[in-house]
Amino acid sequence: MTSLFGSTQNAVIPSTQSSFWRSQNLCISLVLLLSLFCPPAPARAQQPTGQSIYALTQQFLAVAPKRFNGSPGHLAAENFIKEHFKPEAAKGNFDTDQFTANTPAGPQTMRNYIVRFPGKKDGVIVLASHYETNYPLKDIAFVGANDGACTTALLIALGQYFRTHPPEGYSIWLLFDDGEEAVRSWSESDSLYGTRHIAARWFSDGTARRIKALLVADMIGDRDLNILLETQSTPWLRAILRQAAANTHHSANVFKTEGSEEDDHLPFLQRGIPALDVIDVDYGPHTAATPDGYHHTAQDTIDKISPQSLQVSSDLFQESIRLINQR
Ligand SMILES: [Zn+2]
Known part of the structure; x- marks a missing residue:
């Protein structure tokens, strides 16, 4: 009209x-x-901008700065996610996947959240991000602006876009997963609690067969964005990301380095689901005091990420979705 x-x-x-x-x-x-x-046209949100994702990250950090399991911030983070998807919950398109994880610190209640945006083609593309912060870092001022917060904001912003622009191709599901981080020290049994749980559930209930691709967003707000060519990720999805970067003029931000990461994509790969880890592990200067840069330090704060990088990440996710649908 x-x-x-x-x-x-x-x-x-x-x-x-x-x-x-x-x-x-x-x-x-x-x-x-x-x-x-004619009924009135629904209000149409614009594509998420880097600035809007950055602002959402700030809001998330303001209400849930420390989000380790059992903390008030963890609860606040869960409420922040739920508050943003009330319309989907009203339609029955919001699921809570609660379970008890046996961790080295004892049993912990964890919750994954799944938000569904139905598409027109049979099949699903899942976008995933963990939202919690590390339990072992509970006694330092660790807020994970890049590690967990900005990718939670990215998924929320993309969801707000899909609300007004329903997927034309495959359905899109957002997975906000809990317990990605190790509770004591990283091992196969002490990490990826949320994604191991939901991957097993989706495998046993047949959902896994419907999933065409799962894209993990992790630490991709870094001001100096350099997305890793992650070697365990499904090869055709790595090719999709390379193409998406070329199409959106962001090739300078991807694949300058190559390596293998243990991250939320692994439980899905192990169940035969094509999965891609979109991650920048090179975060901040590497010094004698901080050999791993800002990663898992109190320096992982909002000033270390940028609206520009979040814009790039948003563009890459949207273009990858388009290319997966064309495949
Ligand atoms: Zn982390």
């Missing part, structure tokens, strides 16, 4: 003031007439 009004208006070239007003009246009458038969 909007475009019809626009084209009618553009076609009118008034020769005099009175014919101009006559044509305006004609347009208004046409709009009024059409409005009797």
Whole structure:
């Protein structure tokens, strides 16, 4: 309806003031007439901008700075996610996957959240991010602006976009997973609690067969964004990301380095689901005091990430989704 009004208006070239007003009246009458038969167009959100994802990260950190299991911040993080998906919950498209994890610090209650945006093609693309912070870092001022917070914000922002622009291709599911980090020290049994749990559930209930691809977002707000060529990720998905970067003019931000990461993609790969880890592990300067840069330090704060990098990450996810649908 909007475009019809626009084209009618553009076609009118008034020769005099009175014919101009006559044509305006004609347009208004046409709009009024059409409005009797057409429901109003839904409010359309624009594509998420880096600035809006950055602002959402700030909001998330303000209400849930420390998000280790059992803390008030962890609960606040869960509520922040739930608050943003009330319309999906009302439609039955929001699931809570609660379970008890046996950790070296004893049993812990964990929760994954799944938000579904139905598409038109049979199949699902899952976008995943962990939202919690490390239990072993609970006694330092670790807020994980890059590690967990900005990718939670990225998924929320993409979800807000899919709400007003439902997927034309495969359905899109957002997975906000808990317990990615080790509770004591990283091992196969002490890490990836949330994704191991949901991957097993999706395998046993048949959901895994419907999943065309799963993309993990982790630490991709870094000001100096350099997404790793992660070698365990499914090869055709790595090719998709390379192409997505070329199409969006972000090739300089991807694949300058290559390596293998243990991350939330692994439990899905182990179940035969194509999965890609979109991660930048090279975060901040490496010094004698901080050999791993800002990673898992109190320096992982909002000033170390940028709206520009979040824009790049958002572009890469949206373009990858488009390319997966074309495949
Ligand atoms: Zn981490």
